[in-house]
Amino acid sequence: MIRVYAETPFVLQLALRQEHFEPCKQLLDLASSGTIVLALPLVALIEPLNTMRLRASKRNELQNSWSVEARQLSRTDEPAYRDAASALQLALLKTLEMANDERKNLNHVIAQIGSCATILPTTVDRFAESYIIEGKGPTSFIEGKGLTSLDALGLACILDDARTIDEATDRALLAFDRRAISPQILEDLKSARIKVFGTPDQLAPWLASKGVPLTVPLTNADRTDGS
Amino acid sequence: MAASGVSASVVSAQLELMRELAPSVGMRYYFLVTTDLVRGWDVMSGAQVFSAPTDTLFAAYTGNDDAKVRGAGPEYLAGLTQAWLADLSYHWQSRDASAPGEGDMQRGGVLGLVRSAAKAVTASL
Numbered sequence: 001m002i003r004v005y006a007e008t009p010f011v012l013q014l015a016l017r018q019e020h021f022e023p024c025k026q027l028l029d030l031a032s033s034g035t036i037v038l039a040l041p042l043v044a045l046i047e048p049l050n051t052m053r054l055r056a057s058k059r060n061e062l063q064n065s066w067s068v069e070a071r072q073l074s075r076t077d078e079p080a081y082r083d084a085a086s087a088l089q090l091a092l093l094k095t096l097e098m099a100n101d102e103r104k105n106l107n108h109v110i111a112q113i114g115s116c117a118t119i120l121p122t123t124v125d126r127f128a129e130s131y132i133i134e135g136k137g138p139t140s141f142i143e144g145k146g147l148t149s150l151d152a153l154g155l156a157c158i159l160d161d162a163r164t165i166d167e168a169t170d171r172a173l174l175a176f177d178r179r180a181i182s183p184q185i186l187e188d189l190k191s192a193r194i195k196v197f198g199t200p201d202q203l204a205p206w207l208a209s210k211g212v213p214l215t216v217p218l219t220n221a222d223r224t225d226g227s
Numbered sequence: 228m229a230a231s232g233v234s235a236s237v238v239s240a241q242l243e244l245m246r247e248l249a250p251s252v253g254m255r256y257y258f259l260v261t262t263d264l265v266r267g268w269d270v271m272s273g274a275q276v277f278s279a280p281t282d283t284l285f286a287a288y289t290g291n292d293d294a295k296v297r298g299a300g301p302e303y304l305a306g307l308t309q310a311w312l313a314d315l316s317y318h319w320q321s322r323d324a325s326a327p328g329e330g331d332m333q334r335g336g337v338l339g340l341v342r343s344a345a346k347a348v349t350a351s352l
Contacts, residue, residue, distance in 0.1 A: 074317035086319045096306035
């Protein structure tokens with residue numbers, strides 16, 4: 001059996017239809033068909049809700065200032081000003097519509113994952129281990145990126161789960177935020193026999209070697225890199 | 228704002244609450260926007276001053292896509308309402324024509340206040 005672990009970014013990839021949406025959807029389908037076991041810490045389903053709320057909050061600030069600006073522009077009786085006021089209002093509506101869709105997509109994705117993946121609960125022991133893991137995280141944070149407490153909690157759940165499953169199970173972790181995994185944490189994952197892959201195209205050959213196909217289409221970033 | 232239809236008892240309880248709050252917050256009108264109806268009341272008299280189907284009223288702001296209104300969460304409904312109020316104020320969408328519901332808002336005595344108000348406050352039930 002193959003067990004693929006995933007974290008919060010996997011959920012966001014699916015909910016926001018980001019660059020790795022297609023292979024993530026395939027992993028979900030492979031889990032649905034019982035070809036692989038997809039396992040996510042419970043925190044990976046909770047964290048995106050908070051991420052969405054923060055995004056909405058930031059957008060609200062922007063929308064409020066656009067709203068005030070549109071009203072100001074409309075006070076000048078010139079076509080260019082009225083056009084600009086309309087454009088701002090349209091942009092406002094479009095961002096609200098996107099936020100509405102994102103929330104619906106997230107709810108849908110969480111329900112989908114809940115129905116076909118193994119959800120790893122947070123226990124007191126896992127919570128305690130997360131403190132140790134957080135201490136092993138990268139020391140230099142680049143632009144706020146790094147190992148957060150929630151990342152550490154997710155990893156603690158994954159490590160603990162990996163220690164308890166059947167020895168014969170092949171294990172992989174799809175860790176989109178590879179920078180959050182320090183060499184020390186990588187050692188812990190290795191000792192739990194978990195192979196770490198940063199993107200689905202890195203995971204695909206490993207899965208293929210186990211007889212599981214994962215088709216990875218070129219992303220926009222890949223196309224740019226290749227040109 | 229409420230994403231789905233609300234019962235008559237919830238509506239009357241909301242109105243009662245708004246009547247109690249109105250003096251302290253300077254509220255003159257209360258509008259309840261759900262995915263099926265947009266309704267407005269004069270808070271002090273309790274008289275209904277406005278009612279229109281939500282999908283029709285907001286059609287100009289959703290590209291005539293009824294599904295957007297049916298699937299709207301409270302925040303999107305609030306955004307649509309603000310867009311409508313802005314259209315009533317300065318015709319950003321309707322341009323030289325009347326904004327949706329403008330005649331009814333005028334007859335209900337609300338339009339003048341919408342145009343002169345610094346802002347409309349939206350909140351979810």
